[in-house]
Amino acid sequence: MRPLRLLLLLPFLTVALAGPAAASDGADGFIRTLAATVLPQLTDPSIPIEQRKTRFREVLNRDFDLDKIGKLVLGRHWRRAKPAKRKEFRKLLENYLSGLYARRFEDLAGLDIKVDGVRDFEGWSMVYTTATRANGAPVLLDWRVDSKDGGYAITDLVIEGVSMVIAQREEFSAIVIESGSLDGLLIKLRMRIAG
Amino acid sequence: MDTSCQPLADERPALLGRLRIRAAICMVACLLGLAAALPSSAGEEPQPPSFNDPLEPLNRLVFAINEALDTIILRPAAIVYGTIVPDPVRRGVRNVVRHLTLPFTFVNDVAQGEWRRSGDTAQRFFINTMVGFAGLYDVAAKEGLPHRSTDFGSTLASWGVGDGPYLVLPIAGPSNVRDAAGLLVQGVADPVDIAFRRADMDHMPLIRSGVATIDFRHTNLEALDDFKANALDYYAFVRALYRQRRAFEVESSTEMYLKGGTDSEGEAYSYPPPRPDFTRGGQSLERRPAQ
Numbered sequence: 001m002r003p004l005r006l007l008l009l010l011p012f013l014t015v016a017l018a019g020p021a022a023a024s025d026g027a028d029g030f031i032r033t034l035a036a037t038v039l040p041q042l043t044d045p046s047i048p049i050e051q052r053k054t055r056f057r058e059v060l061n062r063d064f065d066l067d068k069i070g071k072l073v074l075g076r077h078w079r080r081a082k083p084a085k086r087k088e089f090r091k092l093l094e095n096y097l098s099g100l101y102a103r104r105f106e107d108l109a110g111l112d113i114k115v116d117g118v119r120d121f122e123g124w125s126m127v128y129t130t131a132t133r134a135n136g137a138p139v140l141l142d143w144r145v146d147s148k149d150g151g152y153a154i155t156d157l158v159i160e161g162v163s164m165v166i167a168q169r170e171e172f173s174a175i176v177i178e179s180g181s182l183d184g185l186l187i188k189l190r191m192r193i194a195g
Numbered sequence: 196m197d198t199s200c201q202p203l204a205d206e207r208p209a210l211l212g213r214l215r216i217r218a219a220i221c222m223v224a225c226l227l228g229l230a231a232a233l234p235s236s237a238g239e240e241p242q243p244p245s246f247n248d249p250l251e252p253l254n255r256l257v258f259a260i261n262e263a264l265d266t267i268i269l270r271p272a273a274i275v276y277g278t279i280v281p282d283p284v285r286r287g288v289r290n291v292v293r294h295l296t297l298p299f300t301f302v303n304d305v306a307q308g309e310w311r312r313s314g315d316t317a318q319r320f321f322i323n324t325m326v327g328f329a330g331l332y333d334v335a336a337k338e339g340l341p342h343r344s345t346d347f348g349s350t351l352a353s354w355g356v357g358d359g360p361y362l363v364l365p366i367a368g369p370s371n372v373r374d375a376a377g378l379l380v381q382g383v384a385d386p387v388d389i390a391f392r393r394a395d396m397d398h399m400p401l402i403r404s405g406v407a408t409i410d411f412r413h414t415n416l417e418a419l420d421d422f423k424a425n426a427l428d429y430y431a432f433v434r435a436l437y438r439q440r441r442a443f444e445v446e447s448s449t450e451m452y453l454k455g456g457t458d459s460e461g462e463a464y465s466y467p468p469p470r471p472d473f474t475r476g477g478q479s480l481e482r483r484p485a486q
Contacts, residue, residue, distance in 0.1 A: 128470060161442070
């Protein structure tokens with residue numbers, strides 16, 4: 001089994017790019033641009049943690065489709081939730097993820113991402129890449145890219161065959177089932193964000 | 196008539212007796228696995244949403260015990276290992292541990308009908324045994340034969356056995372009925388362990404898996420600490436990770452098209468789609484529409 005360390009990235013391997021990539025570049029162009037221009041800004045070891053969090057939040061809202069991710073990770077609990085609860089969950093998810101991943105980017109400076117190929121599905125593409133750290137084993141890192149506002153947005157990361165959306169969905173679902181309602185999950189998320 | 200005489204077969208070697216017991220356990224486990232993997236009878240109501248974890252309360256208990264053992268024994272041992280053993284030595288240890296898995300990998304390659312792969316495995320074993328000082332140096336990887344692993348759980352999968360309910364095994368950790376059966380078979384059928392036992396080195400199989408475990412724990416120290424600290428429900432997170440990871444390993448080791456499964460909501464899915472093998476054919480960029 002390869003080192004699990006890169007799994008730490010979960011959904012956030014991207015970062016601040018100036019506007020969505022042009023549609024003509026294709027989904028692989030979008031990922032290439034992100035890896036070349038945005039990733040270094042996020043992994044720069046000299047920036048303070050608060051600034052890193054702010055940058056992530058920007059990237060999350062621009063280069064990821066948080067609405068879709070929220071829907072995917074909640075599954076049927078999303079369909080049953082009232083609009084106010086959905087909105088609350090969406091906000092908590094954003095806070096939870098930006099807090100969680102800011103720290104994880106600190107020791108990823110010099111991460112190299114090479115595009116292996118791309119497959120187009122109906123309405124979305126899978127961009128297959130290999131990520132290599134300075135002295136680590138290569139890790140298979142695949143990006144699910146959907147179209148959003150005429151450009152592209154990331155909706156899932158598959159790290160060594162593990163879909164982060166599916167992993168998160170199972171974890172969240174276990175909490176909803178255990179506590180009996182979506183509120184149980186919202187409480188847990190709020191507690192975690194508060195530290 | 197004297198009926199107190201000893202049974203005739205009392206001289207059966209102890210090892211054979213032990214093996215028979217283990218074989219019996221393993222057969223039961225295999226049958227359990229097969230039964231679990233068989234589709235339920237037609238006309239039945241669809242199962243309610245589940246994680247395919249009917250033993251969840253028991254699993255959570257075993258998981259908690261494993262976590263406690265990890266905290267007080269395995270994790271400290273992994274930290275000490277990383278501190279006192281220099282990096283080149285650790286690399287050598289990892290190479291030897293991997294090298295010793297190759298004979299059983301070869302058996303599985305053959306059982307899965309992976310002829311080309313079984314040839315690669317055999318070649319790798321001979322190169323590293325002869326030139327790599329009994330596996331201490333990974334010469335074969337530099338010759339284009341990187342380490343690949345497979346196991347009997349994957350072999351069962353290639354024969355069409357489904358994974359069955361999730362299981363947390365004492366000490367061994369996350370598993371499922373099929374992979375647990377695979378582990379039991381490995382316990383009796385690994386050629387290297389059999390050779391060790393024949394040579395009266397009965398403790399070696401245990402030492403070998405102990406070293407492999409500490410090495411794995413050390414390699415993943417950061418990641419596992421982080422997961423444990425940040426997961427909202429660590430048990431559920433590990434369960435999701437294990438299931439997907441195994442599906443991926445089984446798929447890539449048997450080159451079987453992953454048809455998907457049932458997700459935590461009880462809905463069928465075929466996501467993520469199988470990853471194309473970009474190492475073959477040399478194509479750097481492939482585009483093809485979805486089926």
